[in-house]
Amino acid sequence: MCQACGCGDTNIVPVSLNERILAANDRAARHNREHFRDRHVSAINLMGSPGAGKTAVLEATARMLGPGARVGVLAGDLATDNDAQRIRAAGMVAESITTGTACHLDADMIHKGLHRMPEWRTFDYLFIENVGNLVCPAVYDLGQDVNVVALSVTEGEDKPLKYPTMFQKADLVLLTKIDLLPHLPDVRIETIRENLSIVMPAPRMFSVSARTGEGIDRWVHWLEGLRVPRASEHVIVGAL
Amino acid sequence: MHEYSIVQSLFDQIRDTARARGAVAVHRVTIQIGEIAGVEVELLRTAYELFRERTICEHAPLEVEAVAVRWTCPDGHGDVTRGHALVCAVCARPARLAAGDEIVLKQLELEVP
Ligand SMILES: Nc1nc2c(ncn2[C@@H]2O[C@H](COP(=O)(O)OP(=O)(O)O)[C@@H](O)[C@H]2O)c(=O)[nH]1
Ligand SMILES: [Mg+2]
Ligand SMILES: [Zn+2]
Ligand SMILES: [Zn+2]
Numbered sequence: 619m620c621q622a623c624g625c626g627d628t629n630i631v632p633v634s635l636n637e638r639i640l641a642a643n644d645r646a647a648r649h650n651r652e653h654f655r656d657r658h659v660s661a662i663n664l665m666g667s668p669g670a671g672k673t674a675v676l677e678a679t680a681r682m683l684g685p686g687a688r689v690g691v692l693a694g695d696l697a698t699d700n701d702a703q704r705i706r707a708a709g710m711v712a713e714s715i716t717t718g719t720a721c722h723l724d725a726d727m728i729h730k731g732l733h734r735m736p737e738w739r740t741f742d743y744l745f746i747e748n749v750g751n752l753v754c755p756a757v758y759d760l761g762q763d764v765n766v767v768a769l770s771v772t773e774g775e776d777k778p779l780k781y782p783t784m785f786q787k788a789d790l791v792l793l794t795k796i797d798l799l800p801h802l803p804d805v806r807i808e809t810i811r812e813n814l815s816i817v818m819p820a821p822r823m824f825s826v827s828a829r830t831g832e833g834i835d836r837w838v839h840w841l842e843g844l845r846v847p848r849a850s851e852h853v854i855v856g857a858l
Numbered sequence: 859m860h861e862y863s864i865v866q867s868l869f870d871q872i873r874d875t876a877r878a879r880g881a882v883a884v885h886r887v888t889i890q891i892g893e894i895a896g897v898e899v900e901l902l903r904t905a906y907e908l909f910r911e912r913t914i915c916e917h918a919p920l921e922v923e924a925v926a927v928r929w930t931c932p933d934g935h936g937d938v939t940r941g942h943a944l945v946c947a948v949c950a951r952p953a954r955l956a957a958g959d960e961i962v963l964k965q966l967e968l969e970v971p
Protein backbone atom coordinates (compact mmCIF):
# COMPACT_ATOMS: atom_id res chain seq x y z
CA MET A 619 0.00 0.00 0.00
CA CYS A 620 1.18 3.51 -0.75
CA GLN A 621 2.72 4.68 2.49
CA ALA A 622 2.74 8.38 1.67
CA CYS A 623 -0.97 9.19 1.47
CA GLY A 624 -2.84 5.95 2.09
CA CYS A 625 -4.65 6.15 -1.28
CA GLY A 626 -4.68 2.39 -1.73
CA ASP A 627 -2.30 2.36 -4.69
CA THR A 628 0.38 -0.26 -4.63
CA ASN A 629 4.01 0.72 -4.41
CA ILE A 630 6.21 0.60 -7.46
CA VAL A 631 9.75 -0.01 -6.37
CA PRO A 632 12.80 0.09 -8.62
CA VAL A 633 15.14 -2.82 -8.01
CA SER A 634 18.68 -2.72 -9.36
CA LEU A 635 19.90 -6.18 -10.29
CA ASN A 636 22.80 -6.00 -12.78
CA GLU A 637 22.72 -9.77 -13.29
CA ARG A 638 23.77 -11.59 -16.42
CA ILE A 639 20.64 -12.87 -18.13
CA LEU A 640 22.43 -16.11 -18.93
CA ALA A 641 23.45 -16.59 -15.29
CA ALA A 642 21.80 -20.03 -15.19
CA ASN A 643 23.88 -21.15 -18.18
CA ASP A 644 26.99 -19.64 -16.57
CA ARG A 645 26.33 -21.77 -13.48
CA ALA A 646 25.91 -24.93 -15.56
CA ALA A 647 29.12 -24.07 -17.45
CA ARG A 648 31.01 -23.64 -14.18
CA HIS A 649 29.75 -27.05 -13.13
CA ASN A 650 31.03 -28.64 -16.37
CA ARG A 651 34.36 -26.83 -15.96
CA GLU A 652 34.74 -28.32 -12.47
CA HIS A 653 34.11 -31.80 -13.91
CA PHE A 654 36.77 -31.23 -16.58
CA ARG A 655 39.28 -29.88 -14.03
CA ASP A 656 38.67 -32.82 -11.68
CA ARG A 657 39.38 -35.31 -14.43
CA HIS A 658 42.15 -33.33 -16.17
CA VAL A 659 40.18 -33.24 -19.41
CA SER A 660 40.96 -30.40 -21.83
CA ALA A 661 37.68 -29.27 -23.36
CA ILE A 662 37.73 -27.56 -26.74
CA ASN A 663 34.69 -25.73 -28.10
CA LEU A 664 35.00 -25.91 -31.90
CA MET A 665 32.81 -23.41 -33.69
CA GLY A 666 32.36 -22.14 -37.25
CA SER A 667 29.92 -21.84 -40.15
CA PRO A 668 28.11 -24.89 -41.49
CA GLY A 669 30.55 -26.60 -43.84
CA ALA A 670 33.64 -24.79 -42.51
CA GLY A 671 35.32 -28.16 -42.07
CA LYS A 672 34.89 -28.74 -38.34
CA THR A 673 34.14 -32.45 -38.62
CA ALA A 674 36.89 -32.89 -41.21
CA VAL A 675 39.44 -31.29 -38.84
CA LEU A 676 38.35 -33.69 -36.09
CA GLU A 677 38.70 -36.66 -38.47
CA ALA A 678 42.20 -35.50 -39.42
CA THR A 679 43.02 -34.99 -35.74
CA ALA A 680 41.92 -38.55 -34.97
CA ARG A 681 44.18 -39.84 -37.74
CA MET A 682 47.13 -37.84 -36.44
CA LEU A 683 46.64 -38.85 -32.80
CA GLY A 684 46.30 -42.53 -33.65
CA PRO A 685 44.27 -45.32 -32.08
CA GLY A 686 45.68 -45.06 -28.54
CA ALA A 687 44.54 -41.47 -27.97
CA ARG A 688 42.04 -40.83 -25.22
CA VAL A 689 39.88 -38.41 -27.12
CA GLY A 690 36.17 -37.95 -27.64
CA VAL A 691 33.69 -35.69 -29.34
CA LEU A 692 30.28 -34.30 -28.52
CA ALA A 693 28.83 -33.22 -31.84
CA GLY A 694 26.01 -30.72 -31.94
CA ASP A 695 23.76 -31.42 -34.87
CA LEU A 696 20.39 -29.93 -35.79
CA ALA A 697 18.81 -33.19 -36.88
CA THR A 698 21.19 -36.00 -37.76
CA ASP A 699 23.83 -38.31 -36.29
CA ASN A 700 26.06 -37.95 -39.39
CA ASP A 701 28.97 -36.05 -37.83
CA ALA A 702 29.23 -38.42 -34.85
CA GLN A 703 29.19 -41.37 -37.27
CA ARG A 704 32.00 -39.84 -39.35
CA ILE A 705 34.07 -39.22 -36.23
CA ARG A 706 33.51 -42.74 -34.90
CA ALA A 707 34.58 -44.11 -38.29
CA ALA A 708 37.79 -42.09 -37.87
CA GLY A 709 38.44 -43.81 -34.56
CA MET A 710 37.25 -41.44 -31.84
CA VAL A 711 34.47 -41.91 -29.31
CA ALA A 712 31.58 -39.64 -30.33
CA GLU A 713 28.02 -38.84 -29.32
CA SER A 714 25.71 -36.43 -31.06
CA ILE A 715 23.64 -33.83 -29.32
CA THR A 716 20.57 -33.21 -31.41
CA THR A 717 19.53 -29.61 -30.92
CA GLY A 718 16.41 -29.57 -33.10
CA THR A 719 15.77 -25.94 -33.90
CA ALA A 720 18.27 -24.52 -31.40
CA CYS A 721 21.10 -22.71 -33.12
CA HIS A 722 23.71 -23.36 -30.45
CA LEU A 723 24.74 -25.74 -27.70
CA ASP A 724 24.30 -24.69 -24.08
CA ALA A 725 26.05 -25.88 -20.93
CA ASP A 726 23.18 -28.10 -19.83
CA MET A 727 23.16 -29.96 -23.17
CA ILE A 728 26.87 -30.67 -22.66
CA HIS A 729 26.25 -31.99 -19.16
CA LYS A 730 23.53 -34.32 -20.48
CA GLY A 731 25.86 -35.35 -23.33
CA LEU A 732 28.52 -36.30 -20.78
CA HIS A 733 26.03 -38.62 -19.12
CA ARG A 734 25.59 -40.42 -22.43
CA MET A 735 29.36 -40.71 -22.88
CA PRO A 736 30.69 -41.86 -19.48
CA GLU A 737 34.14 -42.53 -21.03
CA TRP A 738 34.75 -38.78 -20.99
CA ARG A 739 36.37 -39.15 -17.57
CA THR A 740 39.30 -40.96 -19.15
CA PHE A 741 39.85 -38.44 -21.97
CA ASP A 742 42.79 -36.16 -22.48
CA TYR A 743 40.70 -34.06 -24.85
CA LEU A 744 36.99 -33.55 -25.23
CA PHE A 745 36.10 -31.78 -28.45
CA ILE A 746 32.72 -30.14 -28.67
CA GLU A 747 31.66 -29.59 -32.26
CA ASN A 748 29.19 -26.74 -31.91
CA VAL A 749 26.25 -26.11 -34.22
CA GLY A 750 27.33 -24.55 -37.52
CA ASN A 751 26.69 -20.85 -36.92
CA LEU A 752 28.97 -17.82 -36.49
CA VAL A 753 26.76 -15.94 -34.02
CA CYS A 754 24.81 -17.88 -31.44
CA PRO A 755 27.38 -20.41 -30.16
CA ALA A 756 29.68 -17.56 -29.11
CA VAL A 757 27.07 -16.37 -26.61
CA TYR A 758 26.94 -19.55 -24.49
CA ASP A 759 29.76 -20.66 -22.21
CA LEU A 760 29.93 -24.46 -22.13
CA GLY A 761 32.67 -24.91 -19.55
CA GLN A 762 35.37 -25.29 -22.21
CA ASP A 763 39.03 -24.43 -21.71
CA VAL A 764 39.40 -22.87 -25.14
CA ASN A 765 37.36 -21.65 -28.07
CA VAL A 766 38.54 -22.58 -31.54
CA VAL A 767 36.91 -21.18 -34.69
CA ALA A 768 37.19 -22.98 -38.02
CA LEU A 769 37.12 -20.52 -40.93
CA SER A 770 37.47 -21.93 -44.43
CA VAL A 771 39.32 -20.13 -47.21
CA THR A 772 36.15 -20.18 -49.30
CA GLU A 773 34.15 -18.10 -46.80
CA GLY A 774 35.57 -14.69 -47.64
CA GLU A 775 38.24 -12.56 -46.02
CA ASP A 776 35.80 -10.27 -44.25
CA LYS A 777 34.15 -12.90 -42.02
CA PRO A 778 36.06 -11.76 -38.88
CA LEU A 779 34.80 -8.19 -39.37
CA LYS A 780 31.22 -9.37 -39.88
CA TYR A 781 31.20 -11.66 -36.86
CA PRO A 782 33.34 -9.86 -34.25
CA THR A 783 31.64 -11.57 -31.29
CA MET A 784 32.71 -15.00 -32.46
CA PHE A 785 36.30 -14.06 -33.33
CA GLN A 786 36.77 -11.91 -30.23
CA LYS A 787 36.12 -15.02 -28.12
CA ALA A 788 38.41 -17.29 -30.11
CA ASP A 789 41.68 -18.49 -28.61
CA LEU A 790 42.65 -19.91 -31.98
CA VAL A 791 41.38 -19.68 -35.54
CA LEU A 792 41.91 -22.63 -37.86
CA LEU A 793 42.00 -21.44 -41.45
CA THR A 794 40.73 -24.59 -43.14
CA LYS A 795 40.77 -26.09 -46.65
CA ILE A 796 44.02 -24.37 -47.61
CA ASP A 797 44.51 -27.04 -50.29
CA LEU A 798 41.91 -25.00 -52.22
CA LEU A 799 44.01 -21.80 -52.24
CA PRO A 800 45.46 -22.41 -55.74
CA HIS A 801 41.88 -22.22 -57.03
CA LEU A 802 41.15 -18.97 -55.18
CA PRO A 803 43.51 -16.33 -56.59
CA ASP A 804 41.68 -13.48 -54.84
CA VAL A 805 41.97 -14.86 -51.31
CA ARG A 806 44.95 -13.43 -49.42
CA ILE A 807 45.87 -15.00 -46.07
CA GLU A 808 47.50 -11.71 -45.02
CA THR A 809 44.16 -9.91 -45.39
CA ILE A 810 42.47 -12.50 -43.19
CA ARG A 811 45.19 -12.03 -40.58
CA GLU A 812 44.81 -8.25 -40.66
CA ASN A 813 41.04 -8.52 -40.26
CA LEU A 814 41.49 -10.88 -37.34
CA SER A 815 43.82 -8.46 -35.57
CA ILE A 816 41.05 -5.85 -35.58
CA VAL A 817 38.60 -8.06 -33.69
CA MET A 818 40.87 -10.47 -31.79
CA PRO A 819 43.22 -8.99 -29.16
CA ALA A 820 45.81 -11.77 -29.38
CA PRO A 821 45.21 -13.15 -32.86
CA ARG A 822 46.47 -16.66 -33.50
CA MET A 823 45.69 -18.49 -36.72
CA PHE A 824 46.92 -21.81 -38.10
CA SER A 825 46.42 -22.77 -41.73
CA VAL A 826 45.33 -26.37 -42.16
CA SER A 827 43.98 -28.80 -44.69
CA ALA A 828 42.09 -31.82 -43.46
CA ARG A 829 42.30 -33.12 -47.03
CA THR A 830 46.12 -33.17 -47.32
CA GLY A 831 46.94 -33.15 -43.61
CA GLU A 832 48.98 -29.96 -43.98
CA GLY A 833 49.21 -28.00 -40.72
CA ILE A 834 47.43 -30.65 -38.66
CA ASP A 835 50.69 -31.41 -36.82
CA ARG A 836 50.96 -27.80 -35.69
CA TRP A 837 47.36 -27.86 -34.43
CA VAL A 838 48.00 -31.09 -32.54
CA HIS A 839 51.13 -29.54 -31.04
CA TRP A 840 49.04 -26.58 -29.87
CA LEU A 841 46.57 -29.03 -28.31
CA GLU A 842 49.44 -30.69 -26.43
CA GLY A 843 50.26 -27.26 -25.00
CA LEU A 844 46.81 -27.22 -23.38
CA ARG A 845 47.79 -30.17 -21.23
CA VAL A 846 50.04 -28.04 -19.02
CA PRO A 847 47.98 -26.12 -16.49
CA ARG A 848 46.99 -22.80 -17.98
CA ALA A 849 47.88 -19.63 -16.13
CA SER A 850 45.00 -17.54 -17.39
CA GLU A 851 41.35 -18.42 -17.48
CA HIS A 852 38.93 -17.40 -20.17
CA VAL A 853 37.04 -14.73 -18.28
CA ILE A 854 33.82 -13.17 -19.35
CA VAL A 855 34.43 -9.47 -19.22
CA GLY A 856 31.71 -6.94 -18.90
CA ALA A 857 29.84 -9.34 -16.63
CA LEU A 858 28.65 -7.81 -13.42
CA MET B 859 17.74 -17.08 -33.15
CA HIS B 860 19.05 -17.54 -29.62
CA GLU B 861 17.21 -14.29 -28.81
CA TYR B 862 14.18 -16.45 -27.98
CA SER B 863 16.11 -18.50 -25.48
CA ILE B 864 17.60 -15.34 -23.99
CA VAL B 865 14.10 -13.93 -23.50
CA GLN B 866 13.09 -17.21 -21.88
CA SER B 867 16.00 -16.91 -19.45
CA LEU B 868 15.03 -13.29 -18.81
CA PHE B 869 11.46 -14.25 -17.89
CA ASP B 870 12.72 -16.99 -15.56
CA GLN B 871 15.05 -14.53 -13.87
CA ILE B 872 12.32 -11.89 -13.50
CA ARG B 873 9.83 -14.43 -12.16
CA ASP B 874 12.32 -15.60 -9.52
CA THR B 875 13.18 -12.04 -8.50
CA ALA B 876 9.53 -10.99 -8.33
CA ARG B 877 8.64 -14.05 -6.28
CA ALA B 878 11.52 -13.49 -3.84
CA ARG B 879 10.37 -9.91 -3.27
CA GLY B 880 6.65 -10.65 -3.13
CA ALA B 881 5.86 -8.53 -6.20
CA VAL B 882 2.50 -8.90 -7.93
CA ALA B 883 3.47 -7.29 -11.23
CA VAL B 884 6.39 -5.86 -13.14
CA HIS B 885 6.06 -2.33 -14.55
CA ARG B 886 9.32 -1.92 -16.40
CA VAL B 887 12.24 -4.09 -17.45
CA THR B 888 15.60 -2.48 -18.23
CA ILE B 889 18.33 -4.53 -19.84
CA GLN B 890 21.75 -3.76 -21.26
CA ILE B 891 22.95 -5.27 -24.51
CA GLY B 892 26.54 -4.78 -25.59
CA GLU B 893 27.41 -3.93 -29.16
CA ILE B 894 29.30 -7.21 -29.63
CA ALA B 895 27.20 -9.33 -27.27
CA GLY B 896 25.97 -11.33 -30.26
CA VAL B 897 22.35 -10.33 -29.66
CA GLU B 898 20.05 -8.71 -32.24
CA VAL B 899 18.10 -6.14 -30.25
CA GLU B 900 15.18 -6.09 -32.71
CA LEU B 901 14.81 -9.87 -32.56
CA LEU B 902 15.01 -9.70 -28.79
CA ARG B 903 12.21 -7.12 -28.69
CA THR B 904 10.07 -9.21 -31.02
CA ALA B 905 10.55 -12.27 -28.83
CA TYR B 906 9.77 -10.25 -25.71
CA GLU B 907 6.56 -8.83 -27.19
CA LEU B 908 5.51 -12.26 -28.41
CA PHE B 909 5.96 -14.02 -25.11
CA ARG B 910 5.21 -11.46 -22.43
CA GLU B 911 1.45 -12.05 -22.49
CA ARG B 912 0.29 -14.14 -19.57
CA THR B 913 3.62 -13.67 -17.80
CA ILE B 914 4.34 -11.35 -14.91
CA CYS B 915 5.77 -8.96 -17.54
CA GLU B 916 2.44 -8.53 -19.31
CA HIS B 917 2.35 -4.79 -18.52
CA ALA B 918 6.06 -4.12 -18.50
CA PRO B 919 7.68 -2.26 -21.39
CA LEU B 920 11.18 -3.42 -22.25
CA GLU B 921 13.93 -0.83 -22.20
CA VAL B 922 17.14 -1.73 -23.92
CA GLU B 923 20.31 0.23 -23.21
CA ALA B 924 22.96 -0.23 -25.87
CA VAL B 925 26.52 -0.45 -24.59
CA ALA B 926 29.33 0.52 -26.95
CA VAL B 927 32.44 -1.58 -27.34
CA ARG B 928 35.46 -0.36 -25.43
CA TRP B 929 38.90 -1.95 -25.47
CA THR B 930 41.59 -0.82 -23.03
CA CYS B 931 45.21 -1.51 -22.22
CA PRO B 932 45.49 -4.05 -19.36
CA ASP B 933 48.36 -1.92 -17.98
CA GLY B 934 46.36 1.28 -17.68
CA HIS B 935 47.53 3.14 -20.80
CA GLY B 936 43.94 3.96 -21.68
CA ASP B 937 41.60 3.00 -24.50
CA VAL B 938 42.66 1.33 -27.70
CA THR B 939 41.28 2.87 -30.89
CA ARG B 940 38.74 0.75 -32.72
CA GLY B 941 39.26 -0.28 -36.30
CA HIS B 942 42.97 -0.95 -35.72
CA ALA B 943 44.87 -3.88 -34.30
CA LEU B 944 43.69 -4.50 -30.73
CA VAL B 945 47.00 -3.78 -29.04
CA CYS B 946 48.02 -0.89 -26.81
CA ALA B 947 49.78 1.90 -28.73
CA VAL B 948 52.12 2.48 -25.76
CA CYS B 949 53.12 -1.00 -24.56
CA ALA B 950 51.85 -3.24 -27.40
CA ARG B 951 50.07 -5.57 -25.01
CA PRO B 952 46.83 -7.18 -26.25
CA ALA B 953 43.83 -5.05 -25.33
CA ARG B 954 41.22 -6.15 -22.84
CA LEU B 955 37.49 -5.84 -23.53
CA ALA B 956 36.23 -3.31 -20.99
CA ALA B 957 32.65 -3.05 -22.25
CA GLY B 958 30.43 -4.18 -25.07
CA ASP B 959 29.56 -7.83 -24.40
CA GLU B 960 26.84 -7.21 -21.79
CA ILE B 961 23.65 -9.28 -21.75
CA VAL B 962 22.47 -7.95 -18.44
CA LEU B 963 19.22 -7.48 -16.54
CA LYS B 964 19.86 -4.06 -15.08
CA GLN B 965 16.69 -3.02 -13.31
CA LEU B 966 13.07 -3.95 -12.65
CA GLU B 967 10.22 -1.81 -11.47
CA LEU B 968 8.19 -4.09 -9.25
CA GLU B 969 4.69 -3.60 -7.91
CA VAL B 970 4.78 -4.61 -4.29
CA PRO B 971 1.49 -4.73 -2.34
N1 LIG C 1 39.15 -29.46 -50.28
C1 LIG C 1 38.84 -29.61 -48.98
N2 LIG C 1 37.56 -29.83 -48.61
C2 LIG C 1 37.29 -29.97 -47.31
C3 LIG C 1 38.29 -29.88 -46.32
N3 LIG C 1 37.72 -30.05 -45.11
C4 LIG C 1 36.40 -30.23 -45.34
N4 LIG C 1 36.14 -30.19 -46.67
C5 LIG C 1 34.84 -30.38 -47.31
O1 LIG C 1 33.95 -29.37 -46.86
C6 LIG C 1 32.66 -29.89 -46.65
C7 LIG C 1 32.20 -29.62 -45.23
O2 LIG C 1 33.06 -30.27 -44.31
P1 LIG C 1 32.58 -30.68 -42.86
O3 LIG C 1 33.76 -31.26 -42.16
O4 LIG C 1 31.37 -31.54 -42.93
O5 LIG C 1 32.21 -29.25 -42.26
P2 LIG C 1 31.43 -28.87 -40.89
O6 LIG C 1 30.01 -28.62 -41.26
O7 LIG C 1 32.09 -27.62 -40.42
O8 LIG C 1 31.60 -30.02 -39.94
C8 LIG C 1 32.74 -31.37 -46.98
O9 LIG C 1 32.28 -31.57 -48.28
C9 LIG C 1 34.21 -31.67 -46.86
O10 LIG C 1 34.61 -32.72 -47.71
C10 LIG C 1 39.65 -29.66 -46.74
O11 LIG C 1 40.60 -29.54 -45.96
N5 LIG C 1 39.85 -29.51 -48.07
MG1 LIG D 1 30.16 -31.08 -38.88
ZN1 LIG E 1 27.56 -32.96 -13.05
ZN1 LIG F 1 20.74 -17.96 -32.42
Ligand SMILES: [Zn+2]
Nearest residue numbers: 931935946949
Ligand atom coordinates in the same frame (compact mmCIF):
# COMPACT_ATOMS: atom_id res chain seq x y z
ZN1 LIG G 1 49.59 -0.32 -22.58
